[in-house]
Amino acid sequence: MSLPQPVPPSWKDLGKSSSDLLGKDYHFHGAALEVKTQTPSNVAFKVAGSRDSKTDHIHADIEAKWTNKAHGLTFTQAWTTSNVLRNQIEVENQVAKGLKLDLATTLSPEKGHKTAIINSVYKQSGFHTRASLDVFKGPTFTADTVLGRDGFLIGAEAAYNVTEGNITRYAAALGYNAPEYAVTVHGLNNLKTFTASYYHRVSRDVEAGAKAVYDSKSTHGGVALEVGTKAQLDSSAFVKAKINNSGVVALGYTQTLRPGVKASFGVALDTQKLNDPSPVGPSHKVGVSFVFDS
Known part of the structure; x- marks a missing residue:
């Protein structure tokens, strides 16, 4: 008798x-700051902001999330500096x-723009499926499913325009997951774009x-093509590096300064334009991010 299969990952x-x-x-696109707090009444607050070094635009939002684990209920509200109101209510199990339902809405009072998406997720042994209905766009119904057995994965996604009565998007994927490595191949954009990804945990720290x-x-x-690596320096710090076939090298360093306080620094260098007169642009980028989590 075969053992029960674990729940495979979702399509995304x-x-x-x-x-x-x-x-x-x-973090090489500018400066970012994120602050998280938690109240005794299970309300989590998050304030996040970032400044784009290229455009000097500042984007930020404030979010409040209330969770009732006993009833599987989560309610989230957010307000952005673009004056967009986001609301989401989730009910799980x-x-x-294994069934999770949620309603996500956005409202832009100035522009009169609004969205409403109804989502559902159902997962069981060897099976993970999702479906969503975009009420105001189309309406469009999107569904995806992933089946898994003994590490092998197969998945598919399709979007259907209810008003026009046709399939607007479809995709498929194959993969294999093991404790130390994973391989995935996607056929996206109506099988016009293909991606192949590989991950390997070389050791405990690499x-x-x-x-x-x-x-x-x-x-x-x-x-x-893009390749990268991560090295855990110690329990509180790690460094990452990657390079693509366009010659852009990116480096990232993250350090936990103390419990709940994390700093990250990043730099991206275009090796084909190292003679750029400006050391940090426009070909090169630097950035920093701080996270405070109480």
């Missing part, structure tokens, strides 16, 4: 290990075990990964 999390390795903790992207409709042709 296929290849997540590689994506996180190559995408997170590289109440209608059925990780490596790569991602290749091929767009059959690209006017430039060829494959975009």
Whole structure:
């Protein structure tokens, strides 16, 4: 008798290990600050802001999240500096075990723009599926499913325009997850864009990964390739590095200064334009991020 299969990752999390390795903790687009606090009544507050070094624009938002674990209920409200109001209400494991329902809305009072998306997630042994209905856009119904067995993964996604009665987008993916490594291949944008990602935990302190992207409709042709690594220096600090086939090198350093306080620094250098008269632009970028979490 075979053992129960674990719940596979969702469609959006296929290849997540590689994506996180190559995408997170590289803070070279400017300055960012994030402050998180938690009240005894299970209300979490988060204030986040960033300044783009290229445009000098400042973006920020304040978010409050209330959670009732006993009833599987989460309510989130946020207000951004663009005067956009975001609301989300989630209910999990109440209608059925493994089922999560949520309603996410946004409202821009000045522009009169609004969105409403109804989402559902259902996961069981070897099975993970999601569905969403964009009420005001289309309306558009989107669904994806991932099946997993013995580490092998297969997934598919499709979007259907209810008004026009046609499929507007579809994609597929194959992958394999093991404790030390993961491989994922995606066919996106109606199977016109293909990506392959690889992740390997070399040791307890070292990780490596790569991602290749091929767009059959690209006017430039060829494959975009990016490789990177992460090294854990000690329990409170790590360094990351990556390079792509365009010659851009990125470095990131993250240090936990004390419990709840984290600082990250990043730099990106275009090795084909090292003679740029400006040491940090426009070809080169630097940035910093601070996170305070109580």
